[in-house]
Amino acid sequence: MDSIGARLREERERLGLTQTELGEKAGVTKNTQRLYESDQRSPKADYLVAVEHVGVDTRYVLMGTHEEGQGEKEPRDLPEPANEDLSPVAMYDIEAAAGDGRSLEREEVESTMYFPTEQLAAQGLDPAQVVGVKVRGDSMDGTLADGDWVLVDRSSRDPHPEGVFLLLVHGERRIKRVQRVAGGAWLLISDNPRYEKELIKPQDMKDVEILGRCEIRIGKVL
Structure with a gap:
């Protein structure tokens, strides 16, 4: 074929x-x-x-080639597509990831998807800095649903963020909306109103790391 x-x-x-x-x-x-x-x-x-x-x-x-195994791959080792107009993006399941400060690259790649390089560039994204993560749970309902995929820009780690981010909070990966408040604190907001907002005080910032900004949602049309 x-x-x-x-x-x-x-x-x-x-x-x-x-x-x-x-x-x-x-x-x-x-x-x-x-x-x-x-x-x-x-x-x-x-x-x-x-x-x-x-x-x-x-x-x-x-x-035109079949996957021979589910071995762990880092983004730099992802296979190059036959079509040079496509860029490989490693897709991770953040629930399956181990946390505890480990970088995503050391986790098992659930799959590799190929996206049009030109479309990623039009969104201001460098394909080498993009990973995909699977959303787990309903805390971001209204923005992201359980089972959705979201493309994360790992180059976007603004220390004064506003928006939806993939975070490492106390060793656990979470997707939350971040809002800055007076005094240098952050509010971690779940878009599902059933969940309480979480205040991160300046003295607790050492326990929070920005892993990247959530840029593009890929989900089922309801």
């Missing part, structure tokens, strides 16, 4: 799904699925994430 569309069709047929069925699972129409398989349109990143969860081997679809 010498094209992305042909390999996508091959994977769909391997799973025993029709174009309509796979399209529904990925949140696209049968016509869009047909356009992807006929190489008349390139699959988008959120589509690829969705079909990977269904069982499609997206590495094979994009690169």
Whole structure:
């Protein structure tokens, strides 16, 4: 199979799904699925994430080679895509990650996704500084849902932040909205109003580390 569309069709047929069925699972129409398989349109990143969860081997679809194992890879060791217009992004499950101050690069990569380099650049993102993390729990409902993926810019570690960040708090990775308050303290806010805000006093800042800013959500269309 010498094209992305042909390999996508091959994977769909391997799973025993029709174009309509796979399209529904990925949140696209049968016509869009047909356009992807006929190489008349390139699959988008959120589509690829969705079909990977269904069982499609997206590495094979994009690169023409199958994954030989689930070994741990650091971002600099990620395989280069056959298409130079795509950039590899390591995807991590932050619940599975061990915490305790370890960098994400030492965790097991759950999967590798490939995103259009030009689109990442248009968002002001350097692909070498981007990782994906899976959202766990409902504390950020309204912004991020359980099971969503979010692309995190690791170069954005502003010591005076405002926005949604991946944080290391007391050795535990969390995604929270950060708001600065008087006196140099931070409020860690869960967008789900059922959760209380957490005040981080200046003297406790040593227990908090910014791992990166959450930039792009990839989730199921509800």
